[in-house]
Amino acid sequence: MIEESEALEKLLKSTPLPVKRNVPVSESVGCFLMSDARAKINLPQVCQSGVDGYAVKASDCEGNLEKLSVVGESVAGAACDVSIDCGEAFRVFTGSQIPMGSNAVVMQEDVIVLPNGLISINAKVSPNDYVRRVGEVLLEGQKISNQGSSVKASTLGALIAGGISEVSVGSFPSIGIITTGDELINFGQIQIKRHQVYDCNGLMLKAAVSKVGVEKIEITRTRDDLREISSEFIEMKKWADIILVVGGISVGNRDYVKEALTKCGVNEIFWRLRIKPGKPMYYGSYGENGQVFGLPGNSVSAFVCFHLFVLPAIRLRAGAAEEGLNLNKLTAQMNSHFQNKTDRPHYVCGKINGGKFEPIGNQRSNNLLALSQSDSLLKVNPNSSIEPGELVDLYHLSY
Amino acid sequence: MIEESEALEKLLKSTPLPVKRNVPVSESVGCFLMSDARAKINLPQVCQSGVDGYAVKASDCEGNLEKLSVVGESVAGAACDVSIDCGEAFRVFTGSQIPMGSNAVVMQEDVIVLPNGLISINAKVSPNDYVRRVGEVLLEGQKISNQGSSVKASTLGALIAGGISEVSVGSFPSIGIITTGDELINFGQIQIKRHQVYDCNGLMLKAAVSKVGVEKIEITRTRDDLREISSEFIEMKKWADIILVVGGISVGNRDYVKEALTKCGVNEIFWRLRIKPGKPMYYGSYGENGQVFGLPGNSVSAFVCFHLFVLPAIRLRAGAAEEGLNLNKLTAQMNSHFQNKTDRPHYVCGKINGGKFEPIGNQRSNNLLALSQSDSLLKVNPNSSIEPGELVDLYHLSY
Numbered sequence: 001m002i003e004e005s006e007a008l009e010k011l012l013k014s015t016p017l018p019v020k021r022n023v024p025v026s027e028s029v030g031c032f033l034m035s036d037a038r039a040k041i042n043l044p045q046v047c048q049s050g051v052d053g054y055a056v057k058a059s060d061c062e063g064n065l066e067k068l069s070v071v072g073e074s075v076a077g078a079a080c081d082v083s084i085d086c087g088e089a090f091r092v093f094t095g096s097q098i099p100m101g102s103n104a105v106v107m108q109e110d111v112i113v114l115p116n117g118l119i120s121i122n123a124k125v126s127p128n129d130y131v132r133r134v135g136e137v138l139l140e141g142q143k144i145s146n147q148g149s150s151v152k153a154s155t156l157g158a159l160i161a162g163g164i165s166e167v168s169v170g171s172f173p174s175i176g177i178i179t180t181g182d183e184l185i186n187f188g189q190i191q192i193k194r195h196q197v198y199d200c201n202g203l204m205l206k207a208a209v210s211k212v213g214v215e216k217i218e219i220t221r222t223r224d225d226l227r228e229i230s231s232e233f234i235e236m237k238k239w240a241d242i243i244l245v246v247g248g249i250s251v252g253n254r255d256y257v258k259e260a261l262t263k264c265g266v267n268e269i270f271w272r273l274r275i276k277p278g279k280p281m282y283y284g285s286y287g288e289n290g291q292v293f294g295l296p297g298n299s300v301s302a303f304v305c306f307h308l309f310v311l312p313a314i315r316l317r318a319g320a321a322e323e324g325l326n327l328n329k330l331t332a333q334m335n336s337h338f339q340n341k342t343d344r345p346h347y348v349c350g351k352i353n354g355g356k357f358e359p360i361g362n363q364r365s366n367n368l369l370a371l372s373q374s375d376s377l378l379k380v381n382p383n384s385s386i387e388p389g390e391l392v393d394l395y396h397l398s399y
Numbered sequence: 400m401i402e403e404s405e406a407l408e409k410l411l412k413s414t415p416l417p418v419k420r421n422v423p424v425s426e427s428v429g430c431f432l433m434s435d436a437r438a439k440i441n442l443p444q445v446c447q448s449g450v451d452g453y454a455v456k457a458s459d460c461e462g463n464l465e466k467l468s469v470v471g472e473s474v475a476g477a478a479c480d481v482s483i484d485c486g487e488a489f490r491v492f493t494g495s496q497i498p499m500g501s502n503a504v505v506m507q508e509d510v511i512v513l514p515n516g517l518i519s520i521n522a523k524v525s526p527n528d529y530v531r532r533v534g535e536v537l538l539e540g541q542k543i544s545n546q547g548s549s550v551k552a553s554t555l556g557a558l559i560a561g562g563i564s565e566v567s568v569g570s571f572p573s574i575g576i577i578t579t580g581d582e583l584i585n586f587g588q589i590q591i592k593r594h595q596v597y598d599c600n601g602l603m604l605k606a607a608v609s610k611v612g613v614e615k616i617e618i619t620r621t622r623d624d625l626r627e628i629s630s631e632f633i634e635m636k637k638w639a640d641i642i643l644v645v646g647g648i649s650v651g652n653r654d655y656v657k658e659a660l661t662k663c664g665v666n667e668i669f670w671r672l673r674i675k676p677g678k679p680m681y682y683g684s685y686g687e688n689g690q691v692f693g694l695p696g697n698s699v700s701a702f703v704c705f706h707l708f709v710l711p712a713i714r715l716r717a718g719a720a721e722e723g724l725n726l727n728k729l730t731a732q733m734n735s736h737f738q739n740k741t742d743r744p745h746y747v748c749g750k751i752n753g754g755k756f757e758p759i760g761n762q763r764s765n766n767l768l769a770l771s772q773s774d775s776l777l778k779v780n781p782n783s784s785i786e787p788g789e790l791v792d793l794y795h796l797s798y
Contacts, residue, residue: 025586029606043767045593050765052651075653076623077581079594093653095582095696097594108651137765144768152797153610157603157698158771160586161596182476183494187424187559194444195478195496197560204556207428211552224476252451252507254474254492297494299556328797330729331754355730355790366449366536368442369543372557391754398551398727 001274004308004345007283010269011309016241016289018170018319025159028151030213031169032319037145039162042135049074049092050130054111054119055102056089061125070117074099089119098131105130138162148321170319173241174216175209177202178232180248180257181297182223200368201246201302205295208306212314224248229260237264237290241317244310247297250280257294258282266292275308276344277301277365283309298365304347304377307395327395330376332357334392338378339385346382347395349374357394400673403707403744406682409668410708415640415688417569417718424558427550429612430568431718436544438561441534448473448491449529453510453518454501455488460524469516473498488518497530504529537561547720569718572640573615574608576601577631579647579656580696581622599767600645600701604694607705611713623647628659636663636689640716643709646696649679656693657681665691674707675743676700676764682708697764703746703776706794726794729775731756733791737777738784745781746794748773756793 002010020034049055055074060066068089074080076095083100084090090099098105107130110123138144144158145151151159151167159167184199185192192198202219209217220236222228229248236243248257249271258271266284271294273281278301282294293310295302312325335356340346349371350359357378361370376394380386401409419433448454454473459465467488473479475494482499483489489498497504506529509522537543543557544550550558550566558566583598584591591597601618608616619635621627628647635642647656648670657670665683670693672680677700681693692709694701711724734755739745748770749758756777760769775793779785 026602029609041591044596045591052649052653075581077583077594079592093651094649095580095596132765138768142768144771152771153603153606154702154767154771154773154796156606157599157702158767160599160602161698161767163591163597165587165589181494182474184476187562188564190564192440192444192562193478195476197443197494198562200556200559203425203559204552207552207555210428224474250451250493252492254451299560303553303556330751332730352729366531368553368557368560369537369541372543372551372553374553397553 001272001279002270004273004275007270007273008309008312011283011313012316014269014285015291015313015316018317020168021171022166022168025156025164025167028159028167028169029153029156030151032150032315032324033145033147034168034170034319036143036147037159037162037164037167039138039140039142039144041163042140043138043161044132044134044136046097047134048132049094049096049098049105050132051105051107052093053105053107053130054089055084055092055098055105056121056125057084057086057102058104058125058127058129060086061104061106061121061123065120065122067114067118067120070119072099103127103131146321148319148324150320150324170317172214173314173317174239175214175314176236176240176243177205177217177219177246178229178236178243179219179221179246180224180229184221201297201299204299205244205246205302205306208303209314212311213318214314224254224256226256226260229256230264233260233264237286241289241291242310242313243290243292244295244306245292246295246302249282249294249296261292261294274344276342276346278305278308279344281305281309296365299368300349300371301365303371307377307397308347327377327397330394330396331391332394334386334388334390336388337385338380340380340382343382346380348378348380350378351375352394357392400671400678401669403672403674406669406672407708407711410682410712411715413668413684414690414712414715417716419567420570421565421567424555424563424566427558427566427568428552428555429550431549431714431720431723432544432546433567433569433718435542435546436558436561436563436566438537438539438541438543440537440562441539442537442560443531443533443535445496446533447531448493448495448497448504449531450504450506451492452504452506452529453488454483454491454497454504455520455524456483456485456501457503457524457526457528459485460503460505460520460522464519464521466513466517466519469518471498502526502530545720547718547723549719549723569716571613572713572716573638574613574713575635575639575642576604576616576618576645577628577635577642578618578620578645579623579628583620600696600698603698604643604645604701604705607702608713611710612717613713623653623655625655625659628655629663632659632663636685640688640690641709641712642689642691643694643705644691645694645701648681648693648695660691660693673743675741675745677704677707678743680704680708695764698767699748699770700764702770706776706796707746726776726796729793729795730790731793733785733787733789735787736784737779739779739781742781745779747777747779749777750774751793756791
């Protein structure tokens with residue numbers, strides 16, 4: 001058995017470099033940037049008003065109801081290449097350019113409009129009041145987002161505002177999923193025999209893969225049969241960058257996956273891990289850039305191994321920085337005692353509620369119901385326990 | 400100005416009921432269930448082995464190297480309708496049915512295989528060892544997921560495993576977005592004038608709406624022009640369930656959105672909120688089931704208002720339960736002092752790191768860069784402050 005940290009190191013080391021592609025910025029959400037994104041313009045480009053009101057010289061307004069003459073109007077979306085002199089004001093609106101010579105804006109609520117184009121200022125005014133200075137949000141050349149970070153909705157907003165129209169991102173790998181097992185049938189088949197089981201792992205993993213941002217995903221299924229597994233794998237490796245084979249990876253007489261992969265020329269990188277659940281996990285490489293994961297058939301094991309190993313590989317191939325490869329980490333307080341009596345790190349399913357983490361269910365590797373009610377994974381070290389009140393780091397499953 | 404809680408109450412009260420539709424379970428991920436989902440079968444359906452080994456009568460194995468006769472083999476995916484007697488064992492594999500008469504499984508690692516179909520047991524065996532009992536994961540009729548909860552990848556797994564092939568979910572509303580402003584231009588236009596601004600709000604909101612699960616989203620843009628805003632609104636309300644109009648909703652002379660909506664027959668439900676940012680926000684209804692939100696043009700305000708108000712409306716229409724309408728809540732420790740000197744609740748952008756929350760930037764309503772670097776919102780009550788070390792509840796933006 002290999003240790004988890006060593007397995008992860010071997011995995012990341014053997015994961016192919018990202019393939020870059022340029023996309024319109026509008027199509028970059030969920031992708032990872034392949035270079036730092038820097039603002040191409042100042043935001044704002046000119047000094048603007050932050051409110052509806054009047055641009056003035058602050059020195060003209062000492063709070064003694066000074067009268068100023070309104071000499072013009074500036075609206076958002078139009079140039080304003082004029083200047084004001086002492087005793088003059090300019091009508092401005094949120095986002096409109098303020099004229100040269102002005103250095104503050106008075107809110108319209110603080111202004112009394114008089115006849116003959118005069119206004120009276122009913123407030124103390126300091127320089128820069130309600131003025132948006134050039135580049136105060138973004139300076140030309142300023143970094144908006146780091147290489148390797150993902151583009152969220154708000155990142156997209158900042159990129160567009162900074163004048164970026166195209167970005168270089170990593171391509172997500174294409175993923176093939178092969179579920180194996182004589183007992184498996186499709187969810188639509190109403191007539192289920194007592195020895196049959198609905199195949200839930202394939203679609204569960206497809207949903208998880210899709211959530212990560214992968215677009216091309218296909219599932220197929222085989223019986224526990226060496227030739228069938230081999231031929232599906234050979235078919236899939238024609239197009240798939242990463243193949244997940246689910247089930248049949250243990251040491252049993254009817255576990256054919258490892259043998260099939262070996263026969264198909266897969267280079268085994270590790271097999272059998274010191275973790276719980278997930279001990280039977282297998283990982284290898286094929287062809288120039290292919291990666292294959294043998295995931296345990298027990299649903300909880302498959303789901304945990306997917307998030308601990310497959311997710312980082314997908315994200316690394318898609319250009320993610322090292323700190324963004326794993327599930328988000330959260331800190332919470334342990335709500336109850338949990339003991340790990342095994343010699344393997346135990347990933348425990350549970351739920352955070354009001355800052356407290358509570359393990360759910362019996363933690364067996366087939367307890368899919370408990371998994372489905374969980375939102376986090378807690379790693380408990382071998383032969384150790386965690387007591388109520390202890391602060392723990394959690395992996396958050398709602399990415 | 401209306402209080403935030405009153406606004407939210409009016410919003411939810413005026414939000415139309417969900418429209419149900421039945422979908423294959425495989426297409427339900429990200430949707431909200433319109434009824435409780437209950438298992439249709441036991442999981443497992445029969446007593447199974449949890450490992451590769453031998454099914455035995457526990458009473459036959461006292462740890463004294465008893466010899467048993469192997470009388471048959473049971474594999475996953477095949478029926479096993481036989482029984483064993485005293486002194487007999489049955490070869491079994493992970494997930495295969497165990498024969499009647501057996502009540503425990505011995506791992507193959509604890510068995511010595513002898514000639515003539517005999518084995519010798521090298522372990523103490525208790526009843527139920529390595530046996531998966533009928534229904535131990537799911538009992539027929541057991542609730543898998545509540546009405547109003549969302550279907551995650553692991554929920555999908557549990558639903559399929561429980562024999563559910565179709566579920567009733569709420570339809571996501573269709574969303575139209577109208578951005579307004581003479582200064583706005585498309586992100587692709589390289590020649591930007593100094594008084595122009597790249598329109599980032601439309602695509603930022605589209606990305607946020609899409610992340611929530613909405614499929615039909617369209618964006619259009621108008622100048623600050625009463626007739627143009629009205630005609631785009633009239634066009635959009637032909638198909639959109641919810642319309643977001645961005646900008647032009649304040650009290651300025653060039654804010655035409657409210658007037659346009661009134662002229663188009665929108666029934667105003669509230670306008671101007673006691674929150675920061677987001678004060679100018681507007682909400683109304685139109686037609687039988689239409690909802691329209693006037694969001695402030697400042698990007699941070701628009702984003703915050705979207706998450707506080709539009710998100711709950713979308714989710715409610717899509718069938719979400721009350722506790723799942725808002726952003727996920729997290730608990731963290733405040734990392735620095737923050738004072739809210741205003742008489743409005745202030746939603747502060749910031750980032751969680753190692754369980755600690757740190758506000759980012761100057762918290763101005765146009766500071767899109769700070770927003771894009773944030774992952775959470777902290778609500779700070781009016782005229783109050785939060786000190787380092789205090790535990791705070793946060794809204795998590797990475798939903």
